[in-house]
Amino acid sequence: MKIKALSLMCGGAGCPAVFEIVGENKLVIVGSKADRKALNLSGKIGRNEEAIVVDKEMLENIFNK
Numbered sequence: 253m254k255i256k257a258l259s260l261m262c263g264g265a266g267c268p269a270v271f272e273i274v275g276e277n278k279l280v281i282v283g284s285k286a287d288r289k290a291l292n293l294s295g296k297i298g299r300n301e302e303a304i305v306v307d308k309e310m311l312e313n314i315f316n317k
Contacts, residue, residue: 255280259314261307268306270314281306 255271258279271280283304288294297303 259310261310268310270306270310 253276254274256274258270258272259268261268267282268284269282271282272278273280281304283306286293286303286305288297288303291303293303
């Protein structure tokens, strides 16, 4: 699979980022792992899913292009 960067919030690894999987209608979002208990997410996330936290501004910049 090939990915294309849509948004990077900094220049190094470990920063919020959004990538497009080339040729598919899917995005890969990198962010901080969400605290399920603190955000009351129990029962709202499937076994194969992970909740992440990213800056709202990053997604707004992508979708407002």
